[in-house]
Each structure stands twice: as C-alpha cells, then as structure tokens.
Amino acid sequence: MKAVLKDNVIEIYDACLVKDAIKAIPGRRWDPKKKVWTIPMTIEAVEQLKYIPGKIEPIILERYRELKRIQDKTIEEKYAEQVEPIEPMPLKPHIKPYQHQIKIYNLGLINPSFAILAEMGTGKSLTAVSIAARRWQRGEVKKLLVVAPTSVLPVWPREFEACTVPYVCAVLEGSMQERRKTLQQLNSIKDKLLVAVINYEATWRILDDLLAWKPNMVIADESQRIKNHSAKQSKALHKLGKVAKYKLILTGTPVQNQPLDFFSQYKFLDETIFGTSFYAFRNRYAVMGGYGGKQVVGYQNLDELIRKAHSIAFRVTKEEALDLPEQIDQYQYCELEPEAARLYNEIKKQSYAELENEQEITVRNVLTRLLRLQQITGGFVNTDAGIQQHVSSAKLNLLKEVVADIIDAGKKVVIFARFLPEIKAILKILEDMRLEYSYITGEVPNEQRGEQVRAFQEDPNRKVFVAQIQTAGLGITLHAADTAIFYSVDFNYANYSQARARIHRIGQKNNCTYIHLIAKNTVDEHVLKALQRKEDIAKMVVDNWRMYFG
Structure with a gap:
C-alpha cells in the first residue's frame, strides 16, 4: 500500500x-x-x-500533526472560562467586544474554516469582520467575498465601519452587467482589504466572474440558505469554497428542518467533515424507509454528526451570552419593485412641490404626505378615488423570510404594524405558512383582547402575535417572545417605546431583539432614525420637511 x-x-x-x-x-x-x-x-x-x-x-503525517495542533488549540479555547484575543482585534477603540465574540474571534483565527452558529443579536457579523480584517493584516486575505440574503446586504458595509484596517466594501447590485463591472473595479484598488458583498440568488448567475476574481476568503451569512445541496446557489457556494482558503459560515439555525441540513453548508465550509457525497452522508445519518425505501423515517449516529459539526464550530445563544445588552436592534432591508418605486418617487416629488408652494407649512400637511409614502413602503396605498390598492410585496416577502427563520429557531415572535391593510396581508401570510397566531387591532373588541394575549402567552403552538402599534402597544404583556419585528411604525416615539416594552418587561428571562424592516432609500430610514433619537416626528417635521421629501 x-x-x-x-x-x-x-x-x-x-x-x-x-x-x-x-x-x-x-x-x-x-x-x-x-x-x-x-x-x-x-x-x-x-x-x-x-x-x-x-x-x-x-x-500526510505533517498535515496530520498540524490538524492535531489546531484541534487541541480549538478545544482549549472553547472551554476557557475567560479569554483574551490571541491577536489584537482590529476594531475601533469605542467598540468593546463581549467574551463570546472574543472566543469566536480566536477560534476563527485558529481554524481556516469555521462555523459561527450564533443566534441573531449576538454580534456574529462584527466578529466575522474582525477575523477577516486580522487575516488581511497577516497578509493572508486580500479579497473577501460575503454572500448574504438580499435583506441584509446593506448591513455589511456598516459592519466594516467598525474595523481599523483600510478597506473598500462594494455591494454588487443592479443588473448582472453592473455587478460584474463593480467587481472588476475593485481589482484596480491597491493596499486595501477588498470586500465584495452579493446576494445568494446572484452568485450562480455570475459565478464565473466570482471564481475569476479569486477571493481568498468567503463568508456565507445566514448559511441555512444553502442547506439544499442540489440548489443552484448551493452548488455555486460549493465551487467558491474550493477557491478560497479561508471560509466562515454564519447562522443561528444551521438545522431548520432535519439534521441533513448540515451537509451542504459543510460541503462549502470543509469537505473533510462530512465528505462530498450527500447520499453517503444520508446513509450514514438517516434511516431510510417508506415507499421504495427513499423516504427518511428516522436518524442514527447523531452523536457523531454533532461531534463532527462542532469540531469546527462554536454555538452561542442569547441566553448563553450573558454579557449582552438587554435590548438589541437589527435592521433588514428590501427594495421596492420598479413600479412601486416609480409611484413612490412620483408622490414624493409631488409632495415636495406642493409643500414648496404652501404659504404656511403645517404639521398636518407634512404628516399626511409622509403617511402616504409610508403606506407605499408597506405595500398599500389609497387612490384619490378612495380605493385601496396593493402596490408592493417587497416588505411582505421580507417579513415571511424573517418570520420563518425565527420560528425555525424555536422561538415566538411579535409583529408590529401601523396600517390595517398591512395587518390583513400579514395574517394571510401566516395562514399560508400554517402558523397559529393571535392579533389585536382597533377592530378587535376590548373583551376579546385578553383571550388573544392569554393564548399567545400560554399556548406553545400559538407562535405569532400581530399587533397594531397604536392599539396594542400599551398595557399588555407579550414576554412569551423575546423577539419583535417592526413591519411599520407611526410617528410617535411614545408609541414606539411602549411597543418595545411589550416583550421587555418583568418576567422576561432573555435578551430582547427588535428587527426593523426597511424599504431602502425611503421614508422608512428617516422615520426610524428620528425614533432612535427619541424624537416625535410631529414636533420636528415643520422645520425639517425637506429631509423627508428631498
């Protein structure tokens, strides 16, 4: 032999x-x-x-000894009670990483390929940025490719603002030709970490260009998106994984439906963990039966599967990350469809012109026009004839994706929205997803609201609570959930603050996460910024109306 x-x-x-x-x-x-x-x-x-x-x-023996060294260091680092960065974290001085982030940073430097299995709100993106930036300082990484869901693409350039290394971060958007051009332009930049960010759906469409770009490192954000080993975007990531020496997967829900979800994610990350054949992997860990013996009827060797998966992974939940702040804000973005964007811009320009010609700017005039823009970002608008019109599904589609991730993580969720048409559309989505829900709007009689709350709080099958922010933002307890989604908000800071307090109150045992759904380049961004400054928009729009309509 x-x-x-x-x-x-x-x-x-x-x-x-x-x-x-x-x-x-x-x-x-x-x-x-x-x-x-x-x-x-x-x-x-x-x-x-x-x-x-x-x-x-x-x-072979040299490589074996190196793998053993990495394994020993990984085990030592995982089980250390207190940790310090093994190398300085390239973050700005005002950013103080938590213990679990330092531990993941160390593990990500020890292992060329690593899985950050961290729940939303635990800071996994910032930690991944630290790892990539440090590898640039080491001279290991010059080009980084981040593949993420469309809704979080705008988040990545903001995450890189925290690092101290010189970098250029470009989001590959627009037509396929425009994406290719942006990628090519990065090649002309020297002495900086080059970061390209792209959504999963586009990777296989410009795969040849991405392969030719030759990234040294690839990050698969929300890697459960590639759990289907035969999907085009999964196959694209598998090929990119062969090009890059350094890889990270980021997900809070690596297993959404079945243990077999691990295979495709790890085929990208490190083929040596579970091999390259899905059918060999399935035969090892699944029990086949049913019609023709082609259905999974059970599982086997799961202890081995978990041990192998966690050999290059670190798992952290919000409950385990005890040093996290009590409240964590997150932002996910969608883009209005071309026709909805045209309508939005048309109404915005019209509103600007009308306000310019007003002899006296009043709060009511400005808020009425802002409300109409906000209705469009939520998907609905009333025509001049008083007819309600559905103009966009962008934010509804994003909501469906976010809710699915939360439910797959075994959690309950509260959804706040401002307008009744939005709420009716949200309830329809939940019914299509076969999720049980409670809801309160202004149309729900007072005597029925207590039962809606009780069912959500006590029934383990009642996974979602949908609340009209003006109606259900006060006086009720919804701490069966530690996550809330703001589909839309009104212009009153007190209402927004009270809505947040529905899950963050006495009896809540976990850190609370608030996910804000935002239509890019719209009034959503301005309204949210004002609320974060604890400002009531009604008190400031007269002097600042051009900011919203300009």
Whole structure:
C-alpha cells in the first residue's frame, strides 16, 4: 500500500492486500477511473491509516500533526472560562467586544474554516469582520467575498465601519452587467482589504466572474440558505469554497428542518467533515424507509454528526451570552419593485412641490404626505378615488423570510404594524405558512383582547402575535417572545417605546431583539432614525420637511 496526498485528499495505491482495512475508514471511496481508494485528509482517517502496513507520504503525517495542533488549540479555547484575543482585534477603540465574540474571534483565527452558529443579536457579523480584517493584516486575505440574503446586504458595509484596517466594501447590485463591472473595479484598488458583498440568488448567475476574481476568503451569512445541496446557489457556494482558503459560515439555525441540513453548508465550509457525497452522508445519518425505501423515517449516529459539526464550530445563544445588552436592534432591508418605486418617487416629488408652494407649512400637511409614502413602503396605498390598492410585496416577502427563520429557531415572535391593510396581508401570510397566531387591532373588541394575549402567552403552538402599534402597544404583556419585528411604525416615539416594552418587561428571562424592516432609500430610514433619537416626528417635521421629501 502507498498513500499520497493530492488536493487535500489521500489517494491509496496497491491496496489489494489491505482492502478490508481501508473499507473500515470513514469517508473512503473507490475511484474507478484512477483505480485507487480515496480517503479524506482528516485526523480520524490518518489515525486508522497509520495502522495499515504500507508507505505513507511524509506530507500526510505533517498535515496530520498540524490538524492535531489546531484541534487541541480549538478545544482549549472553547472551554476557557475567560479569554483574551490571541491577536489584537482590529476594531475601533469605542467598540468593546463581549467574551463570546472574543472566543469566536480566536477560534476563527485558529481554524481556516469555521462555523459561527450564533443566534441573531449576538454580534456574529462584527466578529466575522474582525477575523477577516486580522487575516488581511497577516497578509493572508486580500479579497473577501460575503454572500448574504438580499435583506441584509446593506448591513455589511456598516459592519466594516467598525474595523481599523483600510478597506473598500462594494455591494454588487443592479443588473448582472453592473455587478460584474463593480467587481472588476475593485481589482484596480491597491493596499486595501477588498470586500465584495452579493446576494445568494446572484452568485450562480455570475459565478464565473466570482471564481475569476479569486477571493481568498468567503463568508456565507445566514448559511441555512444553502442547506439544499442540489440548489443552484448551493452548488455555486460549493465551487467558491474550493477557491478560497479561508471560509466562515454564519447562522443561528444551521438545522431548520432535519439534521441533513448540515451537509451542504459543510460541503462549502470543509469537505473533510462530512465528505462530498450527500447520499453517503444520508446513509450514514438517516434511516431510510417508506415507499421504495427513499423516504427518511428516522436518524442514527447523531452523536457523531454533532461531534463532527462542532469540531469546527462554536454555538452561542442569547441566553448563553450573558454579557449582552438587554435590548438589541437589527435592521433588514428590501427594495421596492420598479413600479412601486416609480409611484413612490412620483408622490414624493409631488409632495415636495406642493409643500414648496404652501404659504404656511403645517404639521398636518407634512404628516399626511409622509403617511402616504409610508403606506407605499408597506405595500398599500389609497387612490384619490378612495380605493385601496396593493402596490408592493417587497416588505411582505421580507417579513415571511424573517418570520420563518425565527420560528425555525424555536422561538415566538411579535409583529408590529401601523396600517390595517398591512395587518390583513400579514395574517394571510401566516395562514399560508400554517402558523397559529393571535392579533389585536382597533377592530378587535376590548373583551376579546385578553383571550388573544392569554393564548399567545400560554399556548406553545400559538407562535405569532400581530399587533397594531397604536392599539396594542400599551398595557399588555407579550414576554412569551423575546423577539419583535417592526413591519411599520407611526410617528410617535411614545408609541414606539411602549411597543418595545411589550416583550421587555418583568418576567422576561432573555435578551430582547427588535428587527426593523426597511424599504431602502425611503421614508422608512428617516422615520426610524428620528425614533432612535427619541424624537416625535410631529414636533420636528415643520422645520425639517425637506429631509423627508428631498
């Protein structure tokens, strides 16, 4: 027997006499074209290989010792009670990372490929930025590709504002031609960390360009998006994973429906963990049965699966991250469809012109026009004839995606919205998702509201509470959830603050997360900024109306 290393795979020649011993090695495969056995370059595989008579190429043993060193350091770091950065974190001085972020940072530097399995609100994006920036300082990474859901693309440039290394962060948006042009323009920039951010749906469409760009590092944000191993975007990430030496996956819900969800994410991250064949992986960890023996009827060897997955991963929940602040704000973005954007801009220009010609600007005039713009971002508008018109599904589609992630994480959620048409559309989405819900609007009689709250608080199957912000933002307790989504808000800071307090109150045991859904480049952004400054918009719009309509 002779064992040699080729492309991180061990090939075994002249193995007729030790065939049975090789068959006992996990992940072994027979290559009929080369007529050789192949086994993954893993600690477990080499340890078994060492006991088989024959010649092992020295580089295999060197690589084995390096993997053992990484494994030992990883275990030591994981179980340390107090940690300090193994190398300085390239973050601005006013940013103080939490203990779990420092631990993930250290683990991400120790392991070339690593899974950050952290719940939303625990700061996994900032930690990933720190790892990438430090690898740039080391000279390991010049080009970083971040692949993320469309809704969080605008978040990544903001995350990079916290780092201290020189960088350029470009979001690849627009037509495929425009995305390619942006990617090419990055190549002309020297002596900076080059960051390209793209959504999953576009990766396979410009895959050749991304491969030619040759990123040194790839981050798959919300990596559960590639859990289907046969989907085009998953296959694109698998190919990108072969190009990049350094990889991270970020997700709070690595397993959404079944343990088999691990396979595709880890095929991108590190093929040596679960191999390259989904069917071999399924046969190892699933029990097949049903019609034709092609249905998963159970699972097996799950302890092994979890051990392998966590060998290059760190899991943290909000409950475990005890040093987190009590309240965490997050932002997810959508983009209005072209026709909805045209209508929005038309009404904005019209409002600006009308206000310019007003002899006296009044609060009522400004708020009436702002309200109409806000209705469009939520998806609905009233025509001049008083007819309600559905003009956009962008934010509704984003809401469906966010709710699915929260429910898959085993949590309940409260959704706040301002307008009745929005709430009716939200309830329809929940029904289509087959989710049980409670709701309170101005149309729900007072005597029925207590039962709606009780059912949400006590019934484990009642996963969602939908609340009209003006009606249900005061006086009720909804702390069965630790996450709230603001689909839309009104212009009153007191209402917004009271809505937040529905989940953040006595009896709440967890940190609270507030997710704000925002239509890009619209009044949503201005209104939210004002509320974050604790300003009632009604008190300031007369002097600042041009900011909203300009």
